Amino acid sequence: MKKTVAILSLCICVGILTGCGEKKKEETKVVECTQTQTLSTYEIKSNFKITAKGEVVEKVEANETYTSEDASIVDQLEQTLNLQYENLNSSYGGYTHKVTKGEKEVSASVTIDYSKFDSKKFATDKKLESYIKDGRLTLDGVVKRYELNGATCK
Numbered sequence: 163m164k165k166t167v168a169i170l171s172l173c174i175c176v177g178i179l180t181g182c183g184e185k186k187k188e189e190t191k192v193v194e195c196t197q198t199q200t201l202s203t204y205e206i207k208s209n210f211k212i213t214a215k216g217e218v219v220e221k222v223e224a225n226e227t228y229t230s231e232d233a234s235i236v237d238q239l240e241q242t243l244n245l246q247y248e249n250l251n252s253s254y255g256g257y258t259h260k261v262t263k264g265e266k267e268v269s270a271s272v273t274i275d276y277s278k279f280d281s282k283k284f285a286t287d288k289k290l291e292s293y294i295k296d297g298r299l300t301l302d303g304v305v306k307r308y309e310l311n312g313a314t315c316k
Contacts, residue, residue: 188216193305197313204230204239210308212315214301222304224272231266239268247272253287254280 195210211223228239240263247270251257256279259272281299285291293303305315 190215191301193301193315195305195308195313195315197308197311199312203232203235204228208313210313210315212301212304212308217295217300217302218298219276219301219304221276222272222274224270224274226270226272227267228269229267233265236263236266236268243268243270254284256280 191214193212193214195208195212197206197208197210199206199208206226206228208224208226213220213222226243228236228243230236230239240261243261244259247257247259247261251259256275256277257272258275259270262269262271276298279299281294282297285294285299290299290303290307293300293307309315
């Protein structure tokens with residue numbers, strides 16, 4: 163009888179100890195957003211892939227294509243996009259980009275690594291403090307920002 167109680171007690175202790183210290187794994191979530199804008203001199207088609215762990219955004223991968231019949235507009239867009247992403251990286255960090263120019267279009271592939279991104283500064287600059295949790299941008303906040311700019315997210 164004593165052996166049975168001792169074995170049962172040992173099993174209970176082992177069960178309790180193996181459950182202690184386990185960290186809850188946060189679920190990886192992916193939200194994809196698309197947007198098309200037609201302006202007077204060019205069209206923009208954008209795809210955004212937002213990856214988050216739990217409620218916190220880890221990265222955004224964006225692919226944007228700007229199309230115009232005017233070669234001078236295409237040249238100007240190429241310069242503007244390179245400058246824009248270089249400035250964003252200087253201000254907040256975490257940006258890598260590649261801009262490719264064709265005859266009638268410019269494509270930009272951009273990744274924002276939010277582990278290297280200054281979310282607090284960005285939120286303060288853009289008046290988005292409510293989108294911050296634990297010093298990082300939230301998934302709901304980033305999705306809301308894209309949707310407010312006209313994107314459709316799912």
